Amino acid sequence: MTPSVEFRGLSKAFHGNMANTDLSFKVRKGSVHAIIGENGAGKSTAMKILYGIYQPDEGEIYIEGKLWGGRQKPWSSSSDAILHGIGMVHQHFMLGGPHTVLDNILLGAEQAHWGWRWLPKALRPIDRDEARQRLESLSEQYGLKVAWDALVENLSVGVHQRIEILKLLYRDAKILILDEPTAVLTQQETNELFDHLRKLCHRGKTILMITHKLKEVMSIADRVTVFRAGKIVGEREIHKTYVEDLASLMVGRKVSLKAESPPQVVLQEPVLQVQGLSVKDFKLQEVSLQVRRGEVVGIAGVEGNGQAELLQVLLHPLEYQNRMKGVIEVVGKNIEGLNTRQIRDLGMGVIPDDRLRDALLTDRPAQENYILGLHREKPFCQAGLILDRQVEELTDQAMEEYDIRPRSRLLKADRFSGGNQQKLVIAREFFRSPKLLVIAQPTRGVDVGAIEFIHKKIFRARSEGSGILLISSELDEILALSDRILVMYTGKIIFEFNRGEVTEQALGLAMGGEARS
Amino acid sequence: MEVFMWIVQLMASTCRVSTPLLFAAMGGMMSERSGVVNIALEGLMLLGAFVAAAATDFTHSPVLGAFAAFMAGLIFSIFYAFFVIEIGSDQIVAGTAMNMLALGLTPFFSKILYGSSTSTPSLPIEFRFQYAPVWIAFGVVVLCWVWIVKTPFGLWVQFAGEHPEALDCAGVCVKRVRWMAVLVGGGLAGLGGASLSIFLSSSFSRNMTAGRGFMALAALIFGKWKPIPAALACLLFGFSDAIQIRLQSVVLWGNEPVPVQFIQILPYFVTILVLAGFVGQARAPQALGIPFVK
Numbered sequence: 001m002t003p004s005v006e007f008r009g010l011s012k013a014f015h016g017n018m019a020n021t022d023l024s025f026k027v028r029k030g031s032v033h034a035i036i037g038e039n040g041a042g043k044s045t046a047m048k049i050l051y052g053i054y055q056p057d058e059g060e061i062y063i064e065g066k067l068w069g070g071r072q073k074p075w076s077s078s079s080d081a082i083l084h085g086i087g088m089v090h091q092h093f094m095l096g097g098p099h100t101v102l103d104n105i106l107l108g109a110e111q112a113h114w115g116w117r118w119l120p121k122a123l124r125p126i127d128r129d130e131a132r133q134r135l136e137s138l139s140e141q142y143g144l145k146v147a148w149d150a151l152v153e154n155l156s157v158g159v160h161q162r163i164e165i166l167k168l169l170y171r172d173a174k175i176l177i178l179d180e181p182t183a184v185l186t187q188q189e190t191n192e193l194f195d196h197l198r199k200l201c202h203r204g205k206t207i208l209m210i211t212h213k214l215k216e217v218m219s220i221a222d223r224v225t226v227f228r229a230g231k232i233v234g235e236r237e238i239h240k241t242y243v244e245d246l247a248s249l250m251v252g253r254k255v256s257l258k259a260e261s262p263p264q265v266v267l268q269e270p271v272l273q274v275q276g277l278s279v280k281d282f283k284l285q286e287v288s289l290q291v292r293r294g295e296v297v298g299i300a301g302v303e304g305n306g307q308a309e310l311l312q313v314l315l316h317p318l319e320y321q322n323r324m325k326g327v328i329e330v331v332g333k334n335i336e337g338l339n340t341r342q343i344r345d346l347g348m349g350v351i352p353d354d355r356l357r358d359a360l361l362t363d364r365p366a367q368e369n370y371i372l373g374l375h376r377e378k379p380f381c382q383a384g385l386i387l388d389r390q391v392e393e394l395t396d397q398a399m400e401e402y403d404i405r406p407r408s409r410l411l412k413a414d415r416f417s418g419g420n421q422q423k424l425v426i427a428r429e430f431f432r433s434p435k436l437l438v439i440a441q442p443t444r445g446v447d448v449g450a451i452e453f454i455h456k457k458i459f460r461a462r463s464e465g466s467g468i469l470l471i472s473s474e475l476d477e478i479l480a481l482s483d484r485i486l487v488m489y490t491g492k493i494i495f496e497f498n499r500g501e502v503t504e505q506a507l508g509l510a511m512g513g514e515a516r517s
Numbered sequence: 518m519e520v521f522m523w524i525v526q527l528m529a530s531t532c533r534v535s536t537p538l539l540f541a542a543m544g545g546m547m548s549e550r551s552g553v554v555n556i557a558l559e560g561l562m563l564l565g566a567f568v569a570a571a572a573t574d575f576t577h578s579p580v581l582g583a584f585a586a587f588m589a590g591l592i593f594s595i596f597y598a599f600f601v602i603e604i605g606s607d608q609i610v611a612g613t614a615m616n617m618l619a620l621g622l623t624p625f626f627s628k629i630l631y632g633s634s635t636s637t638p639s640l641p642i643e644f645r646f647q648y649a650p651v652w653i654a655f656g657v658v659v660l661c662w663v664w665i666v667k668t669p670f671g672l673w674v675q676f677a678g679e680h681p682e683a684l685d686c687a688g689v690c691v692k693r694v695r696w697m698a699v700l701v702g703g704g705l706a707g708l709g710g711a712s713l714s715i716f717l718s719s720s721f722s723r724n725m726t727a728g729r730g731f732m733a734l735a736a737l738i739f740g741k742w743k744p745i746p747a748a749l750a751c752l753l754f755g756f757s758d759a760i761q762i763r764l765q766s767v768v769l770w771g772n773e774p775v776p777v778q779f780i781q782i783l784p785y786f787v788t789i790l791v792l793a794g795f796v797g798q799a800r801a802p803q804a805l806g807i808p809f810v811k
Contacts, residue, residue: 079688094683096676097803107676108687110669122670125663 002065004029004175004206005050010059012045019045021230023059027175027223032197032207034217037227038250038447039417040405043210044091046227047177050208051088052081063175079108087173089164091180097153101146105167106131131170138169142199158189165196176200177208182216183445194220212250212447214243228252251449268293269332271347271436271467277326283309283491287326291467293435296458298470298482299493302511306491307471308353311440315340315350331435344373349434351425353441353471359425362414366404367395369413370428398427403453419450426457437461440471455481475504475511489513527759532651533717534762535755537562537709537726539654541733542740542747543661544590544705550665550742551698552678552804556612557597558706559730560619561590565710567623570637570721571630579646583711590707591700593619598699602692605808616730624723636722637714646716654712655748657705662744674698678802681809691809709733728785735788742802750791757787 003026010023020042027033035043048054050061052069061068063084078088095104111131112124132148139145144162152160161181168176182190197207197220211217217224218238226234226249234249248254272291278284283306291297301307313320317328317335328335331346344350352358360369371380371391379390395409402423404416413421422442429437439458443451458481462468472478478485485502487495487510495510502510541558548555565586573582597615600606624634631637665671673694676684681691713729714721732754740747761783768774 077688078686082688088686090686092682094680094686096680096683098679098800099675103672103675104683107672107684108689110672112669122673123664123668125667126669126672 001029003027003062004031004064005208006062006065007046007050008060008062010046010049010056010061012049012054012056018230020049020056023232025225025232025235027206027208029064029206030201030204031222032201032209032220034221034224035208035210035227036212036214036217036224036246036250038212038449039419041227041250042230043227044179045230047088047179047208047210050081051086051177052078082108082171082173085172085174086177087168087171087175088177089161089168089179089181091183093157093160093164095152095160095163097151099152100149101152101155101163102128102132102135102148104152104163105135105170109171135166135170138166142169142196142203144169144196156189157184158192161185161189161193162196165200174204175206175208177210179210180212181209182211182213190216214246214250214448217246218243226250247448250447267295268465270329271331272438272469273327273329275327277310277313277324277328279309279313279320279325280323282313282320282323284313285491287488287491287493289469289486289493291436291469293465293467294462295483296462296468296470296481298472298478298485299488300475300478300485300507300511301473301488303473305488307440307473307488309491310488311350311352311438311471314348314438315343317343347432347435349429349432349437349466351422351429351437351439351442353444355421355425356414360413360421363412365410365412366399366416366424367391367409369424370395370398370409372428374428374431398424398431402427402457417447418445419447422446422454423450426454430457430461433461433464434466437466437468438471439468441473442470443472443474443477475507479504479507487511527756527763530759530762531752531756533648533755534758535751536650536654536712536716537729538733538736538751538754539658539748540709540712541706541730542736542751543657543744544702544707544709545734545737546661546665546742546744546747547674547698547702547705549737549805550678550802551674551695552681552802552807552809553598553601553695553699554608554612554806555597555699555702555706556609556731556734557594557615557703558709558733559726559728560612560616561593561703561706562710562713562726562730562733563616563619563623563724564593565590565707566714566725567627567637567710567721568707569711570640570714571626573640573644573715574638577644579644579715582715583646583650583708586707586711587704588707590710591704593707594700594703597703598696601808602695602699605810608806620724623721627721627723634723637720639719640715642719644715645719646712650712650716657708658744658748665744670694670697675802677809678804681804685809695809706730706733732784732788735792738801739791741800753791754784754787758784 005027007023007025010020011018012020023046035047037043045054049056067073068084106126110126112121113127116124135148144166146159146162146166152163165176181193185193201207209221221238224236224238224246225232226246228250236246270290270292274287274289277287287310289297299307313324314328317324318337318339330343330348333346335343356362361372374380375386379394380386392409399407399409404420404423404427413424416424442454442458446454458468470478470481483499485497485507486493487507489511494513541562545555545558568589569582569586572585573579576582593615597611600611601608627637628634665674673684673689677691677694684694685691710726713725733751736750736754737747739750761780764780765777766774
């Protein structure tokens with residue numbers, strides 16, 4: 001059978017940096033083909049070449065045996081790709097919020113009314129009724145239900161994903177490229193998406209999926225191509241491989257997916273004590289917990305059960321002063337009436353869950369982000385002036401120590417990949433060797449190699465005597481890192497386990513509010 | 518009966534003085550919905566007013582005069598579009614520059630052509646429009662509505678201003694859509710200027726727009742960048758202008774009439790009130806003012 005897509009010796013460089021080198025691989029028709037690799041491995045570039053956004057420097061791509069673009073045939077644009085049945089769902093959805101679902105799907109593929117022929121096509125009224133009918137039958141066929149006249153901004157991300165797929169089907173796409181389709185989806189939405197993808201494959205569509213989540217690759221893909229540093233380093237049939245194999249291929253060395261806990265140090269005085277904390281009209285009820293130096297206390301729970309609120313109250317007690325009951329002590333001092341800066345000065349470091357919103361100035365260079373919050377003190381500041389030399393030197397040092405790539409302290413924060421952004425935040429928060437570290441979702445949107453690194457750093461901080469409060473919705477992470485696990489459910493702490501006392505399954509049940517069986 | 522006539526006259530007068538605002542607001546809408554801020558409306562109107570007066574004086578045909586004003590607005594917009602769309606200049610700065618340029622160019626050419634930098638020669642009544650521009654203005658509003666809401670090009674304009682990346686991914690060239698929208702918008706603003714000089718008055722005079730371009734912009738924002746509400750906002754401003762004209766000779770107390778300057782403030786006062794008080798909840802197109810770079 002002729003392959004649906006075939007890459008032959010494709011190369012692409014940006015400003016002299018090779019993004020893709022000599023890529024050759026085939027994709028079977030009617031299969032889900034996963035493209036995996038760490039951030040910056042060249043997966044997206046390769047797919048964007050296929051979709052006609054970039055021109056390659058060398059090589060050809062064949063679609064169903066026919067030359068689609070190459071040296072002999074000048075490369076086409078994405079509008080040409082659409083005509084040839086190639087469609088792409090971008091990582092950041094391409095949907096206009098205040099427009100209806102119908103208009104978003106139609107955009108660029110409008111059908112004019114049969115009348116008004118004397119007008120140019122772009123000025124003839126759009127035949128929305130016909131479009132609606134075609135979409136109805138498509139949605140029937142593939143089981144993708146959406147309210148056509150709803151405004152996109154009122155719908156959830158799961159539905160946005162569905163609209164993006166319908167957009168491709170409406171254009172008769174045969175090859176669907178999905179760039180990190182599950183990055184913003186919940187577990188349930190992910191399962192739903194995978195059901196839809198399987199249905200699409202049964203009807204002969206070919207799906208190319210870029211991802212770095214290995215578990216998902218194992219559950220949905222038929223075949224997988226692994227990228228590293230712009231090259232293909234391996235191809236596997238899914239039923240002949242396993243997660244650790246893929247992880248090692250991706251990173252290029254053996255990766256331990258389970259962080260080994262070093263022996264516990266002697267516990268010392270508590271650095272965080274929360275007693276009977278309740279906040280009116282807020283999700284927290286009678287929360288009590290204690291973190292001592294030298295331990296990791298994990299808070300497990302499905303998101304939205306009060307973890308985010310706990311973090312807010314810890315950081316901004318002033319805002320909740322009037323409706324708050326209970327006592328919070330950081331390093332032995334009651335934080336009532338203190339502002340965030342004063343609390344941090346007590347010796348608290350914070351790694352928030354949404355780093356782009358709460359931890360970084362996205363359009364400022366790495367070095368400014370590195371000193372953010374430390375900028376008033378030695379060694380960065382003297383007599384109210386920032387010492388550039390110190391900043392540059394220490395940022396370079398940190399980038400080396402934390403392996404932040406690229407090693408460019410002038411690069412804007414949002415130009416780094418998720419894992420490197422997170423390492424930058426961690427480097428900053430660890431700088432003062434805080435006595436208490438509050439860490440939320442440390443490995444969200446971070447690739448495998450960086451996860452391992454971050455987990456090691458957390459253990460290092462523990463053995464150096466920090467007390468760590470870890471908030472995470474990833475079961476694996478909680479189980480691997482925590483010495484004690486507290487389960488949060490509807491704003492209360494309902495269970496407490498010690499390390500090794502609980503299985504992943506039992507913890508999952510506990511997070512749903514159910515007792516151990 | 519007298520009150521009835523007074524009201525009818527007031528309404529007719531409202532429609533007349535709203536005409537320049539309607540054209541300019543629709544022109545502004547085209548441009549702004551596509552994501553290009555257009556504070557150059559004021560300058561485009563001023564230029565349109567001058568070109569219309571001069572062309573009518575030259576050809577003795579108000580239709581040709583209006584057409585010349587449309588073309589002048591369109592051509593002047595080419596510069597603006599080139600700077601903000603192709604080069605990605607700051608749209609407020611470029612727009613201000615266009616306004617100042619128009620403010621200087623119009624008396625300059627007036628001096629060259631007519632030896633006077635303050636005004637062009639007065640046009641006899643048969644060379645001026647009578648009531649046609651009012652109907653045309655309303656027609657333009659309806660056309661713009663159809664264009665924006667019903668046609669593919671309108672949908673592209675909306676997405677160019679809302680989420681240009683999405684439009685680009687759908688295979689439509691964002692820059693081309695913006696170019697078209699800005700040029701047509703410039704032409705409409707030129708027509709707005711023409712209706713000032715060859716319809717509402719009989720000649721061009723220096724800085725005769727007196728902030729109407731900004732008023733049209735205010736109406737556009739007040740109308741949430743939608744054609745029909747923006748047109749209604751223009752009518753509101755036009756109404757306050759019409760009232761102002763009626764009130765000029767009114768004696769409120771004593772024997773002296775209220776000083777005319779105080780009454781002339783009214784339309785501007787309404788503009789400020791509307792912008793300060795009611796616009797809070799309006800939401801601009803997301804990509805308004807942001808150059809599109811692929």
